[in-house]
Amino acid sequence: EKKGLPAKALDQIYLLQKDKGIKSILFVSASRKEGVSTIAANTAKNLAEKTQEKVLIIDANFRFPRLHKAFKQPIEPGLSNALEGKAPIENCIKPILPKNSKKDSCLLYTSPSPR
Numbered sequence: 001e002k003k004g005l006p007a008k009a010l011d012q013i014y015l016l017q018k019d020k021g022i023k024s025i026l027f028v029s030a031s032r033k034e035g036v037s038t039i040a041a042n043t044a045k046n047l048a049e050k051t052q053e054k055v056l057i058i059d060a061n062f063r064f065p066r067l068h069k070a071f072k073q074p075i076e077p078g079l080s081n082a083l084e085g086k087a088p089i090e091n092c093i094k095p096i097l098p099k100n101s102k103k104d105s106c107l108l109y110t111s112p113s114p115r
Contacts, residue, residue: 010046017051037066044108045096056093058109068110071096079111 016022025043029036037059044057059067060079068075073094077087094108 010043013043014047014050017047032064037061037070041067041070048096056109057096059111062111065111067108071108073108073110075110079109 013022013025027036027040027043040057044055047053048055057067058079059065062080065075065078068078071094073096077092079092081087082089082092092109094110096108
């Protein structure tokens with residue numbers, strides 16, 4: 001089966017998680033509009049579906065948060081609200097249920113800009 005680069009990369013991430021016990025992955029970008037939010041969202045969904053494990057995705061982009069849109073979630077309450085003590089952390093974590101995954105397997109943590 002011929003796979004494209006994104007599928008091969010996801011397979012490598014899955015193998016690292018499975019074989020090496022990798023627990024954290026960080027997606028960063030030097031500039032806007034490089035697709036990091038899309039890659040992070042798709043990786044979280046695919047890992048949750050493939051591993052049937054819980055996945056916590058944290059959007060810590062305070063200037064331009066995007067992941068709440070990818071998962072069709074409200075931006076608040078989010079990371080900044082929790083850090084400022086304006087919302088309990090458990091209210092900021094939102095369940096995301098990708099198809100073929102068990103309940104609560106992927107969680108999204110949004111981050112509205114601090115005011």
